[in-house]
Amino acid sequence: MSPRREKLTSPQTRIALARGNRPAQHLLPIPGPVDTEAARKLFHAQRRTAVRTVALLTVLLFGVSGAFAAFPVLGHVRLGGVPLSWLLLAAGIYPLLFGLALWHVRSAERVERRAAREAPRRDEDPGRKR
Template identity: 65%
Template sequence: MSGARRVKVTSPQTRIALARGHRRHPQLLPLPAPADAEAARAVFAAQRRTALRTVALLGVVLFGSSGAVAALPALDRVSVWGLPLSWLVLAFATYPVLLLLALCHVRRAERAEDRGGAGRAGGP
């Protein structure tokens, strides 16, 4: 086995890409200016507050819907399409609310980023 030669195995796409020679050379990113770093910290803090608010609302929605089902045992006695209404509430009513919560979170996070980047718009 001393005469066995090691073979490098790559996918055909990798071999084609390597043969073309279009590999970018790694470039170091420039260090941000102190004002940019401070703006980034402010954006991060605003997005963190938004995330904490979203997580709190997520808890309210999930525990609230479960609590509502537990507090209203009559939902178990009512059935729609052969399923208890409590199951339908948990399975179908909460997801649109969660989707709306996610969309609002993304919108608020993007607004915070836009407000943070607006101060740097005139810079290089």
């Protein structure tokens, strides 16, 4: 016969179970009405930025690979006993990728700022003139 199994729980688990199901107090407020046309324009602008970034990434990665294929001498040139092609892949490509990522984030933020400037303010009545 095997010994009787015991269920072990953490003190935190017991506290959480004793607390029961309470409604969450940290829920975000319900957003106001949405201007669907402005949201659609923002979405399309951000998608254009993303497509441009992916195209540049593709050119960068395939361009480096194509350069190694087109110029095999890069594999024979050595710096400190390490082939130049390895150095370019290991150390040269990452600053370019970082720069591309930084450019993408700044472009996306620029698009959002432009959309926020163009969007009418919610607290103003569009029919009322000042």
